[in-house]
Amino acid sequence: MPSRVYGHAIWTNHALKRLSDRGLTQKLAWTTFQYPDRSLPQADGSTIYQKRHQSSVVTVVAKQNDTRQWVIISCWIDPPIAGSADDFKRRRYLKYRQSNLWNKFLMQLGKFFWGLDF
Incomplete structure (x- = not known):
């Protein structure tokens, strides 16, 4: 079962639910966050991280909180x-x-x- 704190980041309930709904492992999402092929800063302060894994692209949305800890907000894989x-x-x-x-x-x-x- 995915953990609320993994890899020194906090994972929201939404992100953990999306992991299970989408068949993603927390390790794969964490690898995407740590070693992205590209990162896209957003206006709200979050960043979208994307990495190609075989024939799929994994996307992770993360943001730093007030104490500068990373919070994983959501994640998905395309194609599903x-x-x-x-x-x-x-x-x-x-x-x-x-x-x-x-x-x-x-x-x-x-x-x-x-x-x-x-």
Whole structure:
């Protein structure tokens, strides 16, 4: 199970949930944070770190808090790992985009009445 403090950084509950949802290991996300291929500073003070691992790109969003400790805010992998929650959502979305108007309507009804995610 992922740890709240790993590699001298604090991991938010959101980041830990995204790790499990997306099939990522904390070690892989930490490696991306430590040795990124590129980093993109953001206006809010956070930084996006990206690293290519085989055929995927892992992205980690981190920010330093008031005591200058690193806080890992979120992380994901693109394309999603097969069988993960993100992979399921991606396949449903692609199916929705390729559907005709009637099927899109039925998918929206399913989402509205039964909470089915398209």
